[in-house]
Amino acid sequence: MVQNDDIPNQMLVQPENIKEFLSSHNINSTRQRLAIAESMFRTQQHLSAENILEQVNLNGVQVSKATVYNTLRLFVKKGMLREVVIDPLRTLFDSNVSDHHHILNVQTGEIRDIDPININLPPVPGLGPNEKIEGFDLVLRVTNTTSPSD
Amino acid sequence: MVQNDDIPNQMLVQPENIKEFLSSHNINSTRQRLAIAESMFRTQQHLSAENILEQVNLNGVQVSKATVYNTLRLFVKKGMLREVVIDPLRTLFDSNVSDHHHILNVQTGEIRDIDPININLPPVPGLGPNEKIEGFDLVLRVTNTTSPSD
DNA sequence: GTTGGTGCAAAGGATTTGCATGTTC
DNA sequence: GAACATGCAAATCCTTTGCACCAAC
Numbered sequence: 001m002v003q004n005d006d007i008p009n010q011m012l013v014q015p016e017n018i019k020e021f022l023s024s025h026n027i028n029s030t031r032q033r034l035a036i037a038e039s040m041f042r043t044q045q046h047l048s049a050e051n052i053l054e055q056v057n058l059n060g061v062q063v064s065k066a067t068v069y070n071t072l073r074l075f076v077k078k079g080m081l082r083e084v085v086i087d088p089l090r091t092l093f094d095s096n097v098s099d100h101h102h103i104l105n106v107q108t109g110e111i112r113d114i115d116p117i118n119i120n121l122p123p124v125p126g127l128g129p130n131e132k133i134e135g136f137d138l139v140l141r142v143t144n145t146t147s148p149s150d
Numbered sequence: 151m152v153q154n155d156d157i158p159n160q161m162l163v164q165p166e167n168i169k170e171f172l173s174s175h176n177i178n179s180t181r182q183r184l185a186i187a188e189s190m191f192r193t194q195q196h197l198s199a200e201n202i203l204e205q206v207n208l209n210g211v212q213v214s215k216a217t218v219y220n221t222l223r224l225f226v227k228k229g230m231l232r233e234v235v236i237d238p239l240r241t242l243f244d245s246n247v248s249d250h251h252h253i254l255n256v257q258t259g260e261i262r263d264i265d266p267i268n269i270n271l272p273p274v275p276g277l278g279p280n281e282k283i284e285g286f287d288l289v290l291r292v293t294n295t296t297s298p299s300d
Numbered sequence: 301g302t303t304g305g306t307g308c309a310a311a312g313g314a315t316t317t318g319c320a321t322g323t324t325c
Numbered sequence: 326g327a328a329c330a331t332g333c334a335a336a337t338c339c340t341t342t343g344c345a346c347c348a349a350c
Contacts, residue, residue, distance in 0.1 A: 028330075030330095030331070067331085086235060088233065103274070106284065119271070121267065125264055126264040128294075134256065135291050137287075143281070178306085198339095199340080214307065217308065221307095240339065
């Protein structure tokens with residue numbers, strides 16, 4: 001039950017800790033995985049495989065796209081990463097695996113995390129007799145009211 | 151401005167009405183569009199382009215996949231169809247364009263519509279000063295409590 | 301015959317697969 | 326050297342683009 005009120009930087013893994021972060025999840029450290037993990041867990045963002053590849057390359061590490069995908073999938077399987085289905089064009093990966101929801105700015109395309117909103121769902125009409133609610137994904141669509149110039 | 155107050159089964163378009171349904175949305179009828187519209191609007195489902203192609207082919211109409219995609223996009227643009235981003239593998243199209251949300255059965259993969267839930271969102275913490283909530287997408291993840299055998 | 305609309309083959313892009321290579325015992 | 330783990334080229338699959346064809350005037 002690791003839940004912070006101010007989640008911000010707790011999720012961020014310091015570079016020197018990445019090796020043990022991987023090993024604590026039963027993942028062998030390799031050059032490629034370290035580079036990918038560093039890009040992924042250093043900042044709290046929603047990144048595509050393409051984004052990760054760019055960052056890794058900027059750090060001077062040579063990795064193939066296939067490896068980026070396979071590694072991100074591995075991280076998801078190990079519970080270190082969460083897959084986010086918002087953008088129909090690509091899968092995004094979220095290093096925040098705690099319970100939370102998302103804000104999508106439909107103008108800028110920006111996606112941000114928000115703390116779990118305390119919603120008590122009213123009785124859901126269409127629920128089958130044998131179905132139990134496991135959780136819910138919520139995406140708030142927002143627009144800019146004014147030009148963000150001031 | 152064609153909009154019904156009680157949308158439920160009104161969305162289902164009878165085959166003989168499909169032509170005028172299209173023309174009322176300023177869409178010319180063609181063999182391909184009629185076939186696609188028939189498959190899409192006859193039943194209330196969430197269908198992928200692939201699904202539509204299968205149905206159209208079953209009805210003995212020859213249409214290319216590109217045309218299926220382009221036609222579905224056209225229908226979305228005209229407000230006849232809604233794009234649903236839930237499945238990371240493919241885009242789904244929902245013939246229910248009224249305000250509503252979705253149930254995803256994580257075991258079966260089934261997606262169903264539910265009526266708009268009357269949620270009053272508490273003040274959202276991470277909202278920017280210039281951002282206004284336009285709406286929200288809600289996906290309830292459900293599981294089967296018992297085997298659905300009885 | 302020119303203009304605009306329509307359908308689709310081919311291109312493009314995201315993701316996965318299968319295999320070659322490296323590592324461990 | 327057998328068994329397993331790892332990385333990536335090539336394959337696959339979803340979706341879009343660009344252009345050929347057709348109809349209306």
